[in-house]
Amino acid sequence: MHLSPPLQPMLARSVEGLPSPGASGRLVYEQKVDGFRALVFARPAPFIQSRRGADLGPAFPEIMRAASELGVEAVLDAELVVWAGRGLDFTALQQRARRRGPSAERAAATSPAHLVVFDLLELSGTVLMDQPLARRRALLEELFTTRRLSAPWALSPQTTDQDVARTWLDPAWGAVGVEGAMIKDFGGRYRPGDRGWLKARSRTTAEGIIAAVTGTVRAPQTLLLGSPDPAGTGRLRLIARSTPLSRSASAQLGAALHPAGPDHPWRGLRFSAGWGTSEPLAFRPVVPELVAEFTGDTAVDGGRYRHPVRYLRVREDMAPSDVHT
The missing domain is CATH 3.30.470.30 (DNA ligase/mRNA capping enzyme)
Incomplete structure (x- = not known):
């Protein structure tokens, strides 16, 4: 008997931390x-x-x-x-x-x-x-x-x-x-x-500017996070998208975020709905004035997190200009 393609590989599910051998x-x-x-x-x-x-x-x-x-x-x-x-x-x-x-x-x-x-x-x-x-x-x-x-x-x-x-x-x-x-x-x-x-x-924490949301501004579902272009062009580049927000985080952020005007740096841009797909993501730009702390894994390509990150909190002690990649 020989195995022949296509063959489904065995898969894994994610866990936080390492379980003990017992x-x-x-x-x-x-x-x-x-x-x-x-x-x-x-x-x-x-x-x-x-x-x-x-x-x-x-x-x-x-x-x-x-x-x-x-x-x-x-x-x-x-x-x-x-x-x-x-x-x-x-x-x-x-x-x-x-x-x-x-x-x-x-x-x-x-x-x-x-x-x-x-x-x-x-x-x-x-x-x-x-x-x-x-x-x-x-x-x-x-x-x-x-x-x-x-x-x-x-x-x-x-x-x-x-x-x-x-x-x-x-x-x-x-x-x-x-x-x-x-x-x-x-x-x-x-x-x-x-x-x-x-x-x-492996996970690490970082900060990003809340520049857009999915859902509505008053009840955001996920966050799109950006950082200033390191080349000093004044543009804002997308670095991460969050996992779905908890109900309490959505309410807290919905009370603090404001819809962006026509001069938002992402107005008219298209982002994909997921890694490896061309399906466009529906999002709403917000005034990029709040900085969020998040945790994500270490799969980062060209400054962008490949997998969704987890929102932790607003960094009220940081201004958008304090965010660096």
């Missing part, structure tokens, strides 16, 4: 890196599948070659990443995903991709998904050792030490592309499509 000690922690999920079908005719089933192979020819030259047929679960000197570069990874043909080959030479592998689903025709994670990990480590795998292959760090895993939640790790930690059951089997794993993200 008396059973069955939990294991792995680094969560900032990349594209990739299922690698390492065969003479390899296939690199995205989380949603798309074919990533044409954009990453060096990964296709590595998969075809592995020396044993296998199916691996991994994160596809691009290293850019001081850390992982998600923007460069996105740009690479759009390239094909000679352009993809040039990008492979200048911005090579790597696979951070964390699971082994099939080896030499034996499907391993019903095997416990401990067994799959042992076979994965043996594969790396016996095949002497090196770049573009990388083995995901794993530990049973909660204190070690807690260090991965430090924003300093986030700055180089480690988003946090995955938490898994060492005895668990691989369940495609099931959110049976947990993930805890």
